[in-house]
Structures are given as C-alpha cells and as structure tokens.
Amino acid sequence: MSEQQSASYTFEKLAERDLLAGNTLTIDIGGGSYRFGVREPWYTTIPLSAISTISVTVNGYAVPAENIMLSLRGQMIPAESCKGIFEIHWNMGEAAEIVLVDSNLSELVTVKNTVTIAMELRTVFNYGLPGNKLNISRTAEMGVQ
Amino acid sequence: MKLGLSLYTYGTDIHAGRMSVDEAIRHANEIGCEGLEIIEEQHFSKPVTLKEAAHVRELVESLGMEIACYSTYLNSMVNPNREPTLEEYIESAKEMIAMTAYLGSRLMRPAFFAEPVERLVKLVKACLPTLEKYNVIWGVELHAPFHPMHYKQALDAVDSPYFRLIPDFSCWQVNGAPGEFMDAGLDTFRALAPYMVHVHAKSHFFDDNGDDPYTPYKDLLNILKEANYTGYVVGEYEGWAARPEGDGMTSKQAAEKHFRLIEKYGR
Numbered sequence: 235m236s237e238q239q240s241a242s243y244t245f246e247k248l249a250e251r252d253l254l255a256g257n258t259l260t261i262d263i264g265g266g267s268y269r270f271g272v273r274e275p276w277y278t279t280i281p282l283s284a285i286s287t288i289s290v291t292v293n294g295y296a297v298p299a300e301n302i303m304l305s306l307r308g309q310m311i312p313a314e315s316c317k318g319i320f321e322i323h324w325n326m327g328e329a330a331e332i333v334l335v336d337s338n339l340s341e342l343v344t345v346k347n348t349v350t351i352a353m354e355l356r357t358v359f360n361y362g363l364p365g366n367k368l369n370i371s372r373t374a375e376m377g378v379q
Numbered sequence: 380m381k382l383g384l385s386l387y388t389y390g391t392d393i394h395a396g397r398m399s400v401d402e403a404i405r406h407a408n409e410i411g412c413e414g415l416e417i418i419e420e421q422h423f424s425k426p427v428t429l430k431e432a433a434h435v436r437e438l439v440e441s442l443g444m445e446i447a448c449y450s451t452y453l454n455s456m457v458n459p460n461r462e463p464t465l466e467e468y469i470e471s472a473k474e475m476i477a478m479t480a481y482l483g484s485r486l487m488r489p490a491f492f493a494e495p496v497e498r499l500v501k502l503v504k505a506c507l508p509t510l511e512k513y514n515v516i517w518g519v520e521l522h523a524p525f526h527p528m529h530y531k532q533a534l535d536a537v538d539s540p541y542f543r544l545i546p547d548f549s550c551w552q553v554n555g556a557p558g559e560f561m562d563a564g565l566d567t568f569r570a571l572a573p574y575m576v577h578v579h580a581k582s583h584f585f586d587d588n589g590d591d592p593y594t595p596y597k598d599l600l601n602i603l604k605e606a607n608y609t610g611y612v613v614g615e616y617e618g619w620a621a622r623p624e625g626d627g628m629t630s631k632q633a634a635e636k637h638f639r640l641i642e643k644y645g646r
Binding site: 245247248251252255273277278279281283284317320323325326327328329356357358359360361362366 | 390393394395396418419420421423424425426452453454455456457458459490492494619620622624625
C-alpha cells in the first residue's frame with residue numbers, strides 16, 4: 235500500500251468514527267422536520283466546498299437531496315449548495331446538525347430508526363490522493379425525541 | 380534542544396469533541412512541555428479571529444511555554460475549478476506570517492504542495508521581505524513519501540535563514556511502519572541537520588517499554604545532539620488517525636507516552 239493510499243484509508247476511517255454527534259432524531263416543533271447531530275469528520279477544518287454530496291436514508295427511505303440541509307452555527311444551508319460555498323468553514327470536530335425537511339418522514343419514523351448518512355468529500359489540500367475524493371458513511375440506530 | 384508537543388497529538392479527543400484546545404495546552408504544560416505547535420486548521424476557527432489568537436497566546440505565555448510553531452495549510456482546491464494564482468498564494472502566506480508574529484511565534488509551517496519544488500521557491504522568495512519584516516521563519520515540512528533530499532534544492536536556491544527545514548520522522552520510519560515509508564538511512568538525516576529549525580517527532584505506536592518500534596528515536600535524537608541542534612523537537616502522535624477503530628488511549632495518555640519517549644532520548 236502506498237503512503238497516499240494509506241493516508242486515504244486511515245483518515246476515512248477516522249472520519250467515519252467521529253461523524254455522528256448523538257443518536258437521536260429530534261422532531262422540530264410542529265413536526266415539519268427532523269434533525270440529528272453530525273461532527274465535521276475530516277482531520278482538518280474544511281470549507282463547505284469540500285462537501286460534494288450528503289445523502290441520508292431513514293428506515294430505508296432515501297431522503298431526496300433537496301430536502302437535506304446542513305445547520306451550521308445556526309445557518310441553514312441546503313446540502314446541494316455546499317459544494318459552491320468557499321468562504322464558510324466547518325471547523326475540525328465542530329458539531330452541526332443535518333435537518334431533514336420531508337413530510338414523508340412523519341409516516342416512516344418510529345420509536346427506533348435506522349439512519350444512514352453518507353458524504354462525498356473532496357480534499358482541498360492536494361495530498362496526491364486518487365481523485366482527491368473520500369467517501370464516508372455511518373449507520374446508527376436512533377431513537378426519537 | 381527544546382522539547383514539546385504538537386497539539387496534533389491530542390487529535391483523538393479534540394476531533395471527537397471531548398477535549399478543548401485549552402485543556403490540551405494545560406495538559407502539555409503539566410507533563411513538562413517547553414513549547415507547543417498549534418495548527419490553524421485544527422485548533423482555531425477559520426478565519427482565525429484576533430480574539431481567539433490572543434487568548435491562546437496569553438494562555439501559553441501564562442503557563443511559561445511558547446508557541447514553537449504555527450502550522451497552516453495553503454489549500455489549492457478550495458475552488459475545484461481554479462487553483463489560486465501565485466499572487467493569491469503570496470497574499471495568503473503574508474496573512475499567515477502576520478498571524479504567526481501575532482501569536483508570538485518565530486516559526487510558521489505552511490503546508491504547500493510543492494511539486495515541482497520550483498513553485499515553492501518562487502513563493503518563498505516573494506515572501507522573504509515580509510518574513511524579514513516580521514522576523515518569522517518559513518519552515519518547509521519534509522514528510523514521507525517525499526525523499527529526505529526533496530527540498531534540498533529549494534533550501535539552497537532560496538538560501539535564507541528565513542527559509543529552513545522541518546523534518547518529520549516519517550521519512551526515517553522502518554520495520555513496516557504505517558504507509559510502508561522508505562528506509563532512507565540515517566545519513567540523510569545527519570546531512571540535513573544544518574538546515575533544521577524544528578523537528579516533528581512522528582509516532583504511530585508505542586511498545587510496552589514506551590519506545591516506538593518503527594522509529595529510531597535514540598539514533599535520530601543523538602544526531603541532533605551531535606549537531607548541537609538548538610531548536611524544538613515536538614512529538615506529533617498520529618496513532619489516533621492511523622488506526623481505524625482508534626488506539627485505545629485517551630489523548631492525555633498518548634501525549635504523556637509520547638513526551639516521555641522524547642525526553643528519554645532527547646534530554
């Protein structure tokens with residue numbers, strides 16, 4: 235394994251290890267959306283442009299991309315917009331929330347839920363990694379409050 | 380030589396949100412560090428505010444330590460459609476120089492993908508007047524997989540006391556260390572000693588005796604002693620990132636093990 239491949243492998247695992255910040259789906263007042271905690275996963279701070287995609291499934295249901303938001307320091311940012319934002323940074327290890335604005339979820343969410351989040355990240359420093367891309371995901375059982 | 384830690388060492392718990400930067404600084408002081416390395420993209424918000432920089436500077440000073448090195452990244456792909464121009468890199472580097480001085484440090488390490496190294500030479504030469512004005516040294520980090528002599532040409536081409544070398548022990552790890560780094564031979568480390576301004580004592584593992592089975596600490600630190608090296612050697616523990624499920628140690632445990640290893644052969 236080359237140094238580049240090794241770095242990719244190890245830092246991907248680190249990212250997955252600390253990706254979730256909590257194991258609860260929180261229903262917002264009014265029931266219009268659900269949220270759960272995530273932590274900036276890369277080993278350094280990243281600009282939001284490093285996030286190419288965020289995907290979420292809840293109990294097997296793939297939440298449409300346009301219904302996924304990243305709530306960072308109170309700013310609600312559509313997940314699909316992250317890749318074009320160069321000047322807002324998500325600091326290493328900083329907690330944020332994924333907000334799912336999807337009326338279909340009210341019929342799918344139960345007391346215990348299987349939630350998977352997947353992120354495609356770009357490295358913004360040139361490490362010479364293949365494609366300079368990282369794909370990470372994490373699945374957890376989440377209760378509801 | 381002076382001994383300390385890079386706060387990178389505390390990655391297990393800082394990355395997971397279980398430890399603050401202040402706690403890491405205080406712990407490093409408790410175990411005997413003389414100085415610290417701080418990484419902008421790990422230990423400050425971005426962009427860094429003067430308020431948080433002043434807080435860290437004052438905390439470190441109040442504990443009788445110093446910021447041995449301020450590490451930053453010159454990112455090339457924030458905008459995936461366009462790499463910064465040389466002028467933009469220069470502007471970013473000048474901001475880093477000013478922040479290094481504001482932190483009370485004399486050394487910065489801007490990570491920069493210097494391939495080919497002529498890119499680095501152009502950038503550093505353009506920044507020399509600012510480095511001299513702020514009395515800040517640009518330390519170029521030599522890290523595997525680059526060969527130890529990778530920056531020799533650049534160091535000679537710039538030929539300035541404001542552009543020096545920061546070797547990382549990863550270039551001299553052996554015995555199948557993570558990443559299968561090269562066996563570069565200790566003579567290369569000896570040959571580079573006159574260029575060194577700061578040293579990253581990298582480790583991924585410690586054995587039951589507190590030694591690193593992949594890195595010849597005793598030999599490397601003896602070479603620095605023989606060379607009358609007066610800069611810092613800072614521990615940069617990376618086991619928290621190198622092992623998929625973690626290393627089973629808290630950051631404080633890892634930091635203390637690593638610092639004791641450096642003390643064992645560096646005092």
